[in-house]
Amino acid sequence: MATTVQRSLRAGFWLGWKIESNWADPLLFLIYSVIRPLGSALILVVMFFAVSGGRRGPLLDFFVVGSAFWPLVLAGLQGLVTAVLEDRELWRMTRSVYTSPISWPTFLIGRTLAATLSAGFGGVVVILLTGRLFLGVPLTLSPGDIGLLAAVVAAGLAAILALGMLTVAGALMAASDAWHLPEAISASLYLVAGAVFPVALLPAPLQAVARALPLTWWLEALRRLLLPAGARLSFPSASDGTVLALLGVTTAAAVAAATVAFRLAERRARRLGLLDRDSGF
Amino acid sequence: MNVTLMLRAARGRALPRLTGQFRSPTWVLYETLLPLLGTTAFVFVYRALGAPDRFVSYVIMGGAAVAFWMNVLWMMAAQFYWEKRTGNLDVFMVSPCGLTPILLGMSAGGIVATLLRAAAVVAIGTLVFHASFDLSRLPAVVGVFTLSLVALYGLGATLASLFLYWGRESWHVASLFVEPVVLASGVYFPVHALGFGVGLAASVVPLTLALDALRQLLIGPAHPALLSLPVEVTGLAGLAVAYVALARFALTRMERLARREGRLSRRY
Numbered sequence: 085m086a087t088t089v090q091r092s093l094r095a096g097f098w099l100g101w102k103i104e105s106n107w108a109d110p111l112l113f114l115i116y117s118v119i120r121p122l123g124s125a126l127i128l129v130v131m132f133f134a135v136s137g138g139r140r141g142p143l144l145d146f147f148v149v150g151s152a153f154w155p156l157v158l159a160g161l162q163g164l165v166t167a168v169l170e171d172r173e174l175w176r177m178t179r180s181v182y183t184s185p186i187s188w189p190t191f192l193i194g195r196t197l198a199a200t201l202s203a204g205f206g207g208v209v210v211i212l213l214t215g216r217l218f219l220g221v222p223l224t225l226s227p228g229d230i231g232l233l234a235a236v237v238a239a240g241l242a243a244i245l246a247l248g249m250l251t252v253a254g255a256l257m258a259a260s261d262a263w264h265l266p267e268a269i270s271a272s273l274y275l276v277a278g279a280v281f282p283v284a285l286l287p288a289p290l291q292a293v294a295r296a297l298p299l300t301w302w303l304e305a306l307r308r309l310l311l312p313a314g315a316r317l318s319f320p321s322a323s324d325g326t327v328l329a330l331l332g333v334t335t336a337a338a339v340a341a342a343t344v345a346f347r348l349a350e351r352r353a354r355r356l357g358l359l360d361r362d363s364g365f
Numbered sequence: 366m367n368v369t370l371m372l373r374a375a376r377g378r379a380l381p382r383l384t385g386q387f388r389s390p391t392w393v394l395y396e397t398l399l400p401l402l403g404t405t406a407f408v409f410v411y412r413a414l415g416a417p418d419r420f421v422s423y424v425i426m427g428g429a430a431v432a433f434w435m436n437v438l439w440m441m442a443a444q445f446y447w448e449k450r451t452g453n454l455d456v457f458m459v460s461p462c463g464l465t466p467i468l469l470g471m472s473a474g475g476i477v478a479t480l481l482r483a484a485a486v487v488a489i490g491t492l493v494f495h496a497s498f499d500l501s502r503l504p505a506v507v508g509v510f511t512l513s514l515v516a517l518y519g520l521g522a523t524l525a526s527l528f529l530y531w532g533r534e535s536w537h538v539a540s541l542f543v544e545p546v547v548l549a550s551g552v553y554f555p556v557h558a559l560g561f562g563v564g565l566a567a568s569v570v571p572l573t574l575a576l577d578a579l580r581q582l583l584i585g586p587a588h589p590a591l592l593s594l595p596v597e598v599t600g601l602a603g604l605a606v607a608y609v610a611l612a613r614f615a616l617t618r619m620e621r622l623a624r625r626e627g628r629l630s631r632r633y
Contacts, residue, residue: 107534116541123544127553128410134558135416143413174450264395271402280406281413 092186096194100167103195104202114206121207122214125151128280129219140220142316143281148215149223149307150279155207156200157244157279157299158270163199164248165255165266167192178360189346192252193245200241212310223310236305236331243298243335247273249342253349256358278303283318294318298334305331371469374462378470382440382478396432397485404428404486407553408494419587420554422498423580425490427552429483430576433517434546436479438539441521444471446528446535454529464616468525472518498583506582512601513575519608520571526615530623546570555580557589564591571604 105113128147172178182188215221225233251269255262274280276290277299283291294300304318304327319327353359385392404424411420448454457467490496500506528535549567550556556564556577567573568591578597580588592600 107537116537119541120544123548127544127548130548130551130558131407131410131554132414134554135411135414135420147410261391261395264392264399267399268395268402271399271406275402275406275409281409285409285413 088185088187089190092188092190093194093197095186096191096196097198098194100163100195100198101202104199113202117203117206118210121151121155121204122210124154125211125214142314144219145215145221145311146282146307146316147280148211148219148221149310150303152208152211152215153240153303153306154274154279156204156240157273159200159202159204160196160241160244161248161251161270161273162266163203164192164196164245165251165262167195167199168252168255169262172360173362176360176362182359188350189249196245196248197241200244222312222315224312225310229309233306233309236302236309236328239331239335240299240302240306243302243331243338246335246338246342247299249346250338253342253345256349256353273297273299276300278318282316295330296334298331298338301327301331301334370462371466374460374466375470375473378467379474379477380470382471382474385478393482397482397489400428400432400435400482400486401489403431404490405494408490417587418495418497419584421494422496422584423555424553425487425494425496426576426580426583427547428486428490430550430552430572431547432479432483432486433514434552434572435543436475437517437521438524438542440475441468441471441518442524442528442542443535443539444528445525446531464529464620465613468522468612468616471525472522475521476514476518499585500583502582506579509575509578509582509598509601512598512605513571513579516571516601516605516608517575519605519612522612523608523615526612526619529616530619530626546572549573551576555589555591557591561591568600569604571601571608574600574604 107113108116125148128151129144132141132144132147168178171181181191212223216223247269251265255265258265276283276286276294277297278294279299283294283300286294300318304322305324307315307317308324308327322330350359404427407424407427408421411424445454448457457464491498524539528539531538547553549559549563550570550573551559551564551567552572556567556573559567564573564577573591574597577591578594578601581590581594581597591597
């Protein structure tokens with residue numbers, strides 16, 4: 085069992101890495117990997133300065149941390165669903181992968197981790213460095229918190245993959261609309277998860293949705309770890325312990341929901357012959 | 366070229382884009398809703414910053430502009446790449462009309478389809494977020510908007526010819542033109558905020574001058590313009606002529622190159 089998981093993960097990662105990166109030479113690929121997320125972050129930075137007239141403020145720090153980590157969500161969530169759809173409809177290899185002696189969901193996770201590593205982490209580093217060096221964002225991380233930061237990032241990745249798997253479950257059941265799902269879900273999350281503005285600004289029903297999402301607590305935990313005390317937060321009255329506990333609980337719930345939903349969707353797709361369906365889009 | 370044949374081919378290529386609007390209502394929902402979600406997030410960002418009301422109008426206009434830019438990028442520039450993947454490009458190439466009417470039809474169909482979505486973004490955004498626009502110079506707005514579309518889709522046709530030659534890279538290049546262009550063109554803020562030099566350099570993408578000119582007309586003197594309105598309109602007209610001519614030239618050249626190197630039927 086452990087060997088199958090390891091083999092599936094490695095095969096998926098290797099394939100994902102090749103698909104993501106071998107279209108260009110390494111330097112061009114590196115530039116490509118950071119330009120898009122940096123562009124997104126700078127849109128917010130210029131919006132901030134257009135309003136503030138060039139003065140700094142706590143919301144700038146909020147924007148920088150949120151937009152630095154958001155590329156991981158895009159790469160993870162969209163990468164997972166796109167992998168399923170491209171395997172099914174473009175490369176037409178779902179049948180081969182599904183019937184090989186590997187675990188399909190683990191293989192998909194491996195592919196997505198490659199996409200996340202190639203498209204996401206470069207953006208995180210470059211945006212945080214740009215924020216620190218050029219925008220004066222007071223990023224701080226005490227050596228004692230490095231382990232906690234790693235744990236929070238890992239929890240966030242688990243949450244992203246779980247949300248991706250939930251979207252895959254939807255995509256396995258949808259017809260031509262499946263191609264729209266990853267973008268629709270990630271755009272909705274961008275709006276409600278406190279990525280670029282505090283959750284308190286949302287209408288009350290959307291605030292409730294935000295509180296149920298692990299990504300909201302993930303971004304809140306990251307801001308608390310990386311920004312000094314007194315920084316602008318989505319939930320200033322919540323304690324650090326509460327935020328971490330809610331991150332753990334919502335992530336576990338998302339993983340459990342994704343496991344059940346994926347199994348049900350896979351079973352249904354297999355029963356109805358939809359696993360390798362070509363929707364024609 | 367036979368004009369009747371050209372028009373018939375253009376109409377034939379435009380038709381799927383128009384009928385597609387009504388054949389799959391969920392697509393309309395997605396393609397209206399998705400730009401609106403991003404637009405809404407930026408409205409909340411400005412609210413968090415306590416920005417003046419005109420910034421909400423910037424965002425709503427930006428949301429509509431993004432719909433056009435996405436259409437130009439993915440449904441014009443990258444379209445020949447999709448057609449390669451699905452095997453349609455070969456069919457276009459052996460048809461008696463050539464690629465120019467195909468591009469013309471793609472543009473016409475894309476403009477009408479995107480116009481509906483952009484209108485929905487503006488209407489819903491205006492209703493929900495109370496964005497206000499000065500409509501006293503509506504004929505000028507329509508004129509600038511039309512000119513902008515010609516320049517924008519001319520650029521799309523130019524890029525399409527480049528992507529005719531490229532393979533998998535074209536997808537990545539198109540991706541690369543999303544956020545950086547949205548940033549440099551000042552889609553969600555006045556481009557003046559980037560500084561005169563950057564704004565001027567970004568004017569190579571018609572979206573920059575188009576948005577700034579339309580904002581001068583629809584928002585009024587409160588909008589910090591990059592250049593005066595007559596200069597921007599002249600610039601847009603120049604870009605329109607230049608890109609249409611460049612598209613015509615590039616299409617012939619890249620098609621010849623792609624034929625010689627056997628890239629037209631290579632799917633990936």
